[in-house]
Amino acid sequence: MKEVFVSILVLLVLVSDAKATNSNAETFLPCLRFRTGPEHPIYTPDNSTFVSTYLSYTKNKRCSNPNNNNLIAIIAAKHESHVQATLVCAKINGIQIRIRSGGHDYEGLSYISSVPFVILDMNNLRSITVDVSNKKAWVEAGATLGELYTKISEASKTLAFPAGTCPTVGAGGHIAGGGFGNLIRKYGLTVDHVVDAKLVDVDGNILDRSSMGEDLFWAIRGSGGASFGVILSWKLNLVEVPETLTVFKVNKSLEQGVTDVLYKWQHVSSKLPRELFLSASPGITKGAKSSEKTIAVTFSAMFLGSAKNLIAILDENLPELGIKREDCNEMSWIDTVTFWAGFSVGTPTSVLLERPLVPPGTFFKSKSDYVKKPIPKEGMDKIFKTMLQFNDVWMDWSPYGGVMEEIPANATAFPHRKGNLYKVQYFATWTDADATDANLGLMKELYEVAEPYVSSNPREAFLNYRDMDVGRNPSGETSVEEAKIYGTKYFLGNFEKLMDVKAKYDPYNFFRYEQSIPPLRIM
Ligand SMILES: Cc1cc2nc3c(=O)[nH]c(=O)nc-3n(C[C@H](O)[C@H](O)[C@H](O)COP(=O)(O)OP(=O)(O)OC[C@H]3O[C@@H](n4cnc5c(N)ncnc54)[C@H](O)[C@@H]3O)c2cc1C
Ligand SMILES: *[C@@H]1O[C@H](CO)[C@@H](O)[C@H](O)[C@H]1NC(C)=O
Ligand SMILES: *[C@@H]1O[C@H](CO)[C@@H](O)[C@H](O)[C@H]1NC(C)=O
Ligand SMILES: *[C@@H]1O[C@H](CO)[C@@H](O)[C@H](O)[C@H]1NC(C)=O
Numbered sequence: 001m002k003e004v005f006v007s008i009l010v011l012l013v014l015v016s017d018a019k020a021t022n023s024n025a026e027t028f029l030p031c032l033r034f035r036t037g038p039e040h041p042i043y044t045p046d047n048s049t050f051v052s053t054y055l056s057y058t059k060n061k062r063c064s065n066p067n068n069n070n071l072i073a074i075i076a077a078k079h080e081s082h083v084q085a086t087l088v089c090a091k092i093n094g095i096q097i098r099i100r101s102g103g104h105d106y107e108g109l110s111y112i113s114s115v116p117f118v119i120l121d122m123n124n125l126r127s128i129t130v131d132v133s134n135k136k137a138w139v140e141a142g143a144t145l146g147e148l149y150t151k152i153s154e155a156s157k158t159l160a161f162p163a164g165t166c167p168t169v170g171a172g173g174h175i176a177g178g179g180f181g182n183l184i185r186k187y188g189l190t191v192d193h194v195v196d197a198k199l200v201d202v203d204g205n206i207l208d209r210s211s212m213g214e215d216l217f218w219a220i221r222g223s224g225g226a227s228f229g230v231i232l233s234w235k236l237n238l239v240e241v242p243e244t245l246t247v248f249k250v251n252k253s254l255e256q257g258v259t260d261v262l263y264k265w266q267h268v269s270s271k272l273p274r275e276l277f278l279s280a281s282p283g284i285t286k287g288a289k290s291s292e293k294t295i296a297v298t299f300s301a302m303f304l305g306s307a308k309n310l311i312a313i314l315d316e317n318l319p320e321l322g323i324k325r326e327d328c329n330e331m332s333w334i335d336t337v338t339f340w341a342g343f344s345v346g347t348p349t350s351v352l353l354e355r356p357l358v359p360p361g362t363f364f365k366s367k368s369d370y371v372k373k374p375i376p377k378e379g380m381d382k383i384f385k386t387m388l389q390f391n392d393v394w395m396d397w398s399p400y401g402g403v404m405e406e407i408p409a410n411a412t413a414f415p416h417r418k419g420n421l422y423k424v425q426y427f428a429t430w431t432d433a434d435a436t437d438a439n440l441g442l443m444k445e446l447y448e449v450a451e452p453y454v455s456s457n458p459r460e461a462f463l464n465y466r467d468m469d470v471g472r473n474p475s476g477e478t479s480v481e482e483a484k485i486y487g488t489k490y491f492l493g494n495f496e497k498l499m500d501v502k503a504k505y506d507p508y509n510f511f512r513y514e515q516s517i518p519p520l521r522i523m
Pocket of ligand 2: 041042043046047
């Protein structure tokens with residue numbers, strides 16, 4: 001009898017030990033159910049749609065893992081009060097949250113963690129209102145860029161919004177991270193057109209620009225947002241575009257002499273009239289023989305004007321590209337959005353509203369750089385040679401200049417402004433899990449090969465192209481020293497102010513994740 005008692009006791013101790021990490025979850029869920037009421041939007045692993053709810057907004061198969069035992073629940077907020085309740089219950093119970101709007105984070109930071117956590121999913125909060133006479137719009141965090149662009153174009157043929165080119169990206173994360181698109185040379189970044197925001201702070205208060213304070217409003221424009229609170233919605237300043245714009249996409253391969261064209265492009269692309277954005281994307285393509293690979297560079301143009309004027313500008317500045325009238329397509333702004341999203345000319349713009357709620361199809365890894373002086377031709381050759389080792393890789397070289405030269409680096413939290421010729425994005429994709437290590441290794445190599453030609457001390461990186469290689473903390477802890485490594489690359493001279501603002505509004509570091517901003521009083 002005594003022996004039985006002892007072994008039951010041992011068993012009890014073991015069980016309670018094993019459950020120690022989940023005990024907070026057991027009090028978290030009732031807290032949340034109580035505060036959200038009967039329509040509670042809570043998915044736990046017991047719910048039949050838990051896995052599909054997880055997968056629908058996980059863009060990168062490399063990071064997506066619905067079987068993560070640390071994931072306690074997904075809360076798909078239907079109302080602002082659900083956001084407030086999630087924060088309050090998570091804070092009381094010491095549970096981390098990951099805020100997810102469109103789920104496009106390159107490293108999956110909106111849906112992964114190695115400590116117990118919940119996903120606060122914003123996708124149901126997606127309303128958009130456009131005020132044409134004041135040229136303003138409110139967009140909720142869970143709306144996609146495609147939905148925003150569509151609403152604007154339904155309201156006006158000559159209003160637009162400068163943001164990214166991928167229609168399924170979420171307004172929540174995209175705008176908080178800076179927001180880069182093809183109107184950058186004329187109008188700057190997305191954050192340069194944010195005039196107000198609604199945010200839930202660490203105490204569950206709903207704040208707007210006037211009640212949150214200018215320093216916090218400054219911080220959420222470029223820092224990624226998730227270190228400071230949950231963004232409910234953004235108020236945007238819309239910009240003017242002509243009724244007819246011109247786009248084209250042409251390519252040239254190494255064999256067609258693209259190295260010389262791209263070399264010249266490096267000198268002129270940031271100095272062209274700011275109505276013209278001409279990007280260059282080197283990528284792998286089939287060579288002359290089907291067994292061979294080569295590099296082709298795709299040049300894509302976004303021009304706020306007619307084909308005739310575009311051709312005149314290129315004849316003067318980059319005749320080597322050989323653009324002809326038949327390469328150019330004149331169209332409305334919303335059609336340029338469809339074109340830049342990769343659809344062929346004439347595709348109905350309704351594709352911009354699609355939310356393909358399917359498991360992620362591909363694995364990918366991305367990195368970024370800023371280039372301040374032209375890369376010599378031998379450097380370009382080395383980069384291309386390294387690219388040829390991949391199965392599928394491309395780069396985007398996106399020109400700066402224009403208004404980016406005029407906006408001070410500290411105007412918002414996003415710092416990469418003056419003095420950049422162009423931004424580089426590296427992007428490798430694969431479909432077989434076994435190819436992951438090889439691709440990650442090749443990406444490191446490509447990044448090393450490019451090092452002599454790009455920004456240094458620090459080697460700058462773009463937050464929206466999230467990259468864990470530039471520094472990271474474990475999920476549950478924040479070391480200030482480690483944070484300085486990635487923080488300086490993402491935010492340059494703005495990092496100290498960001499840590500200071502963090503210390504003021506979230507002094508106990510509730511909003512923390514692998515690349516969050518630590519609280520540190522400086523000023
Ligand atoms: C196919 C593709 C194309 C892209 N094209 C562009 C482009 O053209 N230009 C560009 O600049 N970027 C581009 N990106 C990058 C994209 O802008 C970022 O990944 C952005 O963070 C995605 O926002 P999201 O809401 O979809 O992502 P999520 O994964 O939901 O969130 C990203 C980050 O923001 C935080 N966050 C999300 N919502 C909120 C919120 N409501 N409040 C506080 N924090 C929040 C998350 O916690 C996470 O840290 C692209 C990405 C992909 C996958
Ligand atoms: C999840 O399952 C529970 C228990 O069956 C149910 O009460 C709840 O409504 C489900 N949640 C959702 C969001 O469907
Ligand atoms: C390059 O352009 C040609 C002609 O328009 C097209 O057929 C081909 O698919 C393009 N190649 C790449 C790599 O984009
Ligand atoms: C940016 O820096 C300048 C010069 O130090 C300063 O005058 C200005 O107030 C700063 N702007 C912001 C928004 O912090």
